[in-house]
Amino acid sequence: MSLIVSVSGVRGVIGDTLTPYEIIRFTGAFAKFCSGGKIMVGRDTRIHSEMISKIVVGTLLFMGCEVVDLGICPTPTIQLAVEHSDSDGGVMITASHNPSEWNGLKFLSSEGIFLTPEQHKKFIEIAKSGNFNFAKWNKIGKLINDETFIEQHIERILKIDFIDLEKIRSRNFKVVVDCINGAGSKIVPMLLEKFGCEVIKLNCDGNGIFTHEPEPLPENLTELCETVRKTGADLGIAVDPDADRVVFVTEKGEPFGEEYTVVQAVKIALEKKKSLPEKNIVVNLSTTKAVDEIAKKYGANVYRSPVGEINVVMKMKGTKAIIGGEGSGGVILPDVHYGRDSLVGIALILQNLVEFGGKISEFKESLPKFEMVKEKINIAGVNPDEILKKAIELFKKSEINTEDGVRIDFEDAWIHIRKSNTEPILRIISEARTKQDAENLVKKLKMELHL
Template structure:
C-alpha cells in the first residue's frame, strides 16, 4: 500500500524483498547523493527489512547512518540535525506485528509532500536498472548518539523546567507496547525524576496487544494505573510519534486532549497560530479563542499538517490521534515532546491530570465506517456538498461541515470501499445521534 508517507504492507504478503528493493532504489535516486538516516521501531521483521534497505542504498552509492532501534521522530530530528539527503523510518506505526513499512522523509526531515512522492514514484521502473560500480558503493556507520541528542534537545526546550518536574516526583505507569519506546521512554522519565512503573517495555518487538493506543486496547493498562496509584499513565505507539495519556483515576485522558492541552500550554506562554487537521476536536478552537489566537485546519495526515504549519508559521500543531508537533524542536509528531509538555503543564497547573481534564473543553467524537460497495465515493461526497453548500463547509479533504452545536467530517478511503464519517458534539449521546443521522443519509445515497 503506497501513501504520501511511504509504503506499508504485510511481510510475506505484499511487503516482500523485491518490493523493498524497488521502492528503496527509487527513493535513493530521488534523494541523490548524500547520507540517508535510518531507524526502526524494533518490531521483529525490522532487521530483515533494514538489511535489504541498507544493501540497496549502499548499492546506489548512498552512505547510511544507522540510528538503530529508535522512535520515528528521532529519525526526523537527525535528518535535519545532520543535514542528510533523506531518512527512512522502518515502522508500520500502530499496525499489528505482521505489518511493516518504509516511512520516507525528505531532506528537511519531514514526510515527503504529495509532489515529492509523485516524483519518486515516477522513478520506480528505471531505478532498479542502475547501481554503482564496486568502487563507488556507499558505507554504513552506526550512530546511537542520534537518540541521545534527540533526548537532550527535548529536555532543553525553552518552556521545560527540568528541575521543577523533578521536584514533583511523578509516579508514572509507562506502556511502550514493547516497541521503540522501550529504548528511550523509561530513561527520559527517570531523567525527569519520575518513579516509573513499566509494563510492555520489553525489548522484544513483539506486541502483546493490538498496538494502536485507543481505549479498547488499553483496558489492562488503565487498570494498572489505578492499581499502582500512579499520577498518570503514559502510552506510546510502536514508533513513539503518538502519545496517549491515562488519568490518575485509570480513565482515558482522551487522545484528542493530548493536542488540546499542548495547545493550551504553548499559547499561555506565546501567542501564535495553531494548525490541526480537519478531523481534530473543536476544543482546540475554543482554547485558541481564549488566548486570542487563530486555528488553521489541514487535510488529514502529518505531511499536510506540517505544510500548513509552515504556510501560516504556526507555533504548535498536531492531530487528534495523539500527535504533537512542536516546531521549536522539529516538524514532526513526537511523543517525547508531548511527554515533557504534559509533565510541565501538570507542574504549572498544580493539580492532578484528572483535574486538568475537568477544566478542558468537553466534547465527544464518534466515528463510523460506511460501506459503499461499487459506488463512487467522490460522487457521494459531491452530493453531500450540494446538500450543505449553504453552510460552513470545507472540501479540502472530503467534506467537513461545521454547525453551532456539532461538526461532521466525511472522508473517502483510498484502500477500502468505504466513507469514514466523524462527528463531534458536546455529549456522547448527541454525537451518536448525529453520526446515526449522517450514516443514514449516506446509506440513502448509496441505495
C-alpha cells in the same frame, strides 16, 4: 489487498503486498530521488523490521549512498536526526499503528519531514519507471552505525525553553508507561526518569510482540488503566509502535482522550508564548474544536490542514505556527523538530501538571468539553469518491470543506468523512457538545449514504 502508497509512505502485509521486490524498488527510487548522498535509516521493533532494514540498507549501499543506521528508534528520533544534520533524507521502517503482520517505509526529505505531495509525485514516478541504476563495484556506498540519537533526542526535549526541569522533578510523579514493546520501549522510560519520575513499565521489553492492538485507543489500553488504579500512579502514558503518538490515562484509570493530547500541548505553548504579537496554531480537519476555544482565550489563530502529518507541517511552516499537531495523539513543536513527537507531548503534559498544581483528571475538567465519535467503514467493493459526492449533495446547504474528503460544519458540531491514508477504509469522525449529538450525526450520515 493492494500495497498502500501515500504521502505517509508505503505500507503492506509482509509476504503478501510488501515483498523484497517492492522494498528494493521503492528504496532504490528514493536513493535516486535524493541523488544519492547520505541517508539515515531507522526501524521499529516489529519482528520483521530488522530483516527489512537489511534490505533497505543493502539497496542504498548498492545505489552508492552513505548510510547512517540508527538501529531501533522512534520515528520522531530519525526525523530530528535528519533535520539537524547534513543528511539528504531518511527511511523509517515501520507500519506505525497497523497490526503485527503489517510493515512499511516512511520516507523523509533532507528537512526531516515526510515528502510533500509534489515531492511524493516525483518519487512515485521514479519508482514506477524503475529507471535507476546500481553503482559499480568501486562506487558502492559506506555504512555507519550510530545509535546515539536517542540520547540527543532526550537532550533536545529537556532543553525546551519553557520546560522547568527542576520543578517537574520536584513533583516526583509516579507514571505507568505502556510502549507496546515498540520503538519507544527504551527512550520513553529514559525520558521519564530524567524528569525524576518513578516509572512503572508495561510492555517495554522492545521485543516487537504486541500484547494488545497497537493503536493507542481506550479499548486497547485496559491493562494500562487497571495498572494506574492499582499502583496509585499520578498518570498513565501509552505510545504507538513507532512512538510518534502519545495518549494519557488519568489517576482514576480513565482515558484522558487522544484528542486532548494536542489540546493540552496547545494550552501550555500559548501560555508560555502569550507575549508574542502573532500566535498561530495548525491542526488537521479532524481535530477537536477544543483547540479553537483554547486559542481564542489567548488571541491565537487556528489554521486547519488536510489529515496527514506532512500537510500539517507544510501549513505550520507557511504560517510560522508555534505549535501544531493532529487529534490522534500527535504533537508538533518546531522548537524541537517538525514532526509528531510523543516525547514532546509527554514533556508538555508534565509541565502543564506542575503549573496546574492538581491531578490530571482535574486538569482535564478545566479544558473545553467536546465529545467525539470515530468510525471506520471498509471500502472493499465500494467507490469512495461516489460516497463523498453524495455527502456533498446531502449537506449542500451547510458549510462544507472539501480539502480532504468532506467536512461539514454546523453551529456547534461537525462531521468529517474521508479516505484513510494508511488503511483501506473510510473514516467518519463527528464532534459535538454531547456524545449523543455526535452519535446522531454519524447515524444520520450513514443512513442517508446507505453505509
